[in-house]
Amino acid sequence: MELETIRETYQSGRVVLINKPLQWTSFDVVNKIRWHLTRALQIKKIKVGHAGTLDPLADGLLIVCIGRATKMIEAIQDAPKEYLAAIDLGATTPSYDLETEIEQEYPVEHITEDLVIETLKGFKGEQMQMPPAFSAKKVNGKPAYEYARKNIDVTLKSKKVFFHEIDLQYFEPKHLKVRINCSKGTYIRSFAHDLGQKLNSGAYLQGLTRTAIGQFTLKDAWTLDQYIDKINRLNKYKVGEL
Structure with missing residues (x-):
């Protein structure tokens, strides 16, 4: 040709x-x-x-x-996005993922598969979500992570996101895999962090694979x-x- x-x-x-x-x-x-x-x-x-x-x-x-x-x-x-998220329970990191070291540990003995399934149901639909401090969200013209890496506190605004589907794919007392179908602009790291709090523990994103965008x-x-x-x-x- x-x-x-x-x-x-x-x-x-x-x-x-x-x-x-x-x-x-x-x-x-x-x-x-x-x-x-x-x-x-x-x-x-x-x-x-x-x-x-x-x-x-x-x-x-x-x-x-x-x-x-x-x-x-x-x-x-x-278009909506679909992800497979690997989440570790019982600890938190400042970045909500593996970019930073574990800062605090929490008990997980009370967490059961049934508790996780019920807690995930509470995320479905519209939610107000706070972006991670270690994100590209602009603050005064600069990405928030530039301030976070210098230990400078900044104020981020929560935003509306929508979770269409959330399914537990795998459960161990300290490890989960969750399939998520959500609106654009959703931070799966923030979801992991929020899930840990709702389970009266801590959590961070251990791995993330995007499996679909729309069609x-x-x-x-x-x-x-x-x-x-x-x-x-x-x-x-x-x-x-x-």
Whole structure:
């Protein structure tokens, strides 16, 4: 296929599902795809963006929009998100996840599977949620985590979120796995922290995988290496395979 045809195909718009690796930022993924595309297509620049940020300590579905498909980003990220959250009970961290060390421990002997199931029911529907201090939420023009990492207290505002579905997938006295379907802007780290409090204990997010955004699912996603390899072999594809 002629390079010009391939170039026009990508610039006209592509929505790509990527299984974001752990420790990568969402921007890292976008930047790597853009870098390889500009070289494969032999152009100086092409629009590449993502719909819905994932923290470095989370993996799973990241939707990357290329060319004119970047106009779809807002609509895509407005869709409900689905996650599989691994939560450790009996302790808290300042960041509500593994970014920071455990700061306090709590009893868990009273926590049963039935208690967890009943407590999860109380989260369904509309909730007011406080963002974590270690978040990208802007305070005076700066991300809140910049203040938190310097031990500077700032005031964050709670916001409305909506939990469509919450299902307990796995239970041990100190470890849970929960499937969550929720509105955009929901912090699963805050959910884990709040769950610990409602269980009269403590909790933090041990791991997080995003499994769906609206109609798009993780099972249909490329690994990042697979997609970079596809980009580097673009001239071997037919139009329908791009």
